[in-house]
Amino acid sequence: MTPVHRKSLQLFLLSLLACVSISAQQEMANQAPDNVAGKWVVSTLGETGIVHTDHLTIKQEGNVLTGKFKGPNQSGSINGGINVHHIEIRSNTNHPVVFRGRVDGDTITGKVHVMGREGEFRAVREP
Numbered sequence: 233m234t235p236v237h238r239k240s241l242q243l244f245l246l247s248l249l250a251c252v253s254i255s256a257q258q259e260m261a262n263q264a265p266d267n268v269a270g271k272w273v274v275s276t277l278g279e280t281g282i283v284h285t286d287h288l289t290i291k292q293e294g295n296v297l298t299g300k301f302k303g304p305n306q307s308g309s310i311n312g313g314i315n316v317h318h319i320e321i322r323s324n325t326n327h328p329v330v331f332r333g334r335v336d337g338d339t340i341t342g343k344v345h346v347m348g349r350e351g352e353f354r355a356v357r358e359p
Contacts, residue, residue: 266335
């Protein structure tokens with residue numbers, strides 16, 4: 233294969249890869265976000281190994297999330313967003329709690345951040 237043919241093949245493959253990537257992004261952008269509205273019980277495993285229970289009440293308008301957070305030591309409003317299955321919620325409290333995770337039906341799993349610490353959480357929607 234000559235250098236000219238090799239360069240043409242490389243450009244063709246790069247163009248093909250770009251088209252596939254753009255198509256996948258457009259498909260994901262057109263997909264509706266998961267419905268997470270409702271009441272959730274959140275179990276958080278902290279760095280010390282202790283499990284804490286929090287409660288979220290989520291209201292959803294498209295990708296925008298609002299609602300309430302109630303934990304053992306603080307409570308307040310929440311705001312956040314959802315992009316298809318990926319969710320992020322932040323409490324508006326003295327010590328903000330940030331949940332980042334993935335929605336799978338009536339379960340959300342992911343990481344929780346509060347006061348410079350990180351743990352894992354699992355939320356289950358109440359019936």
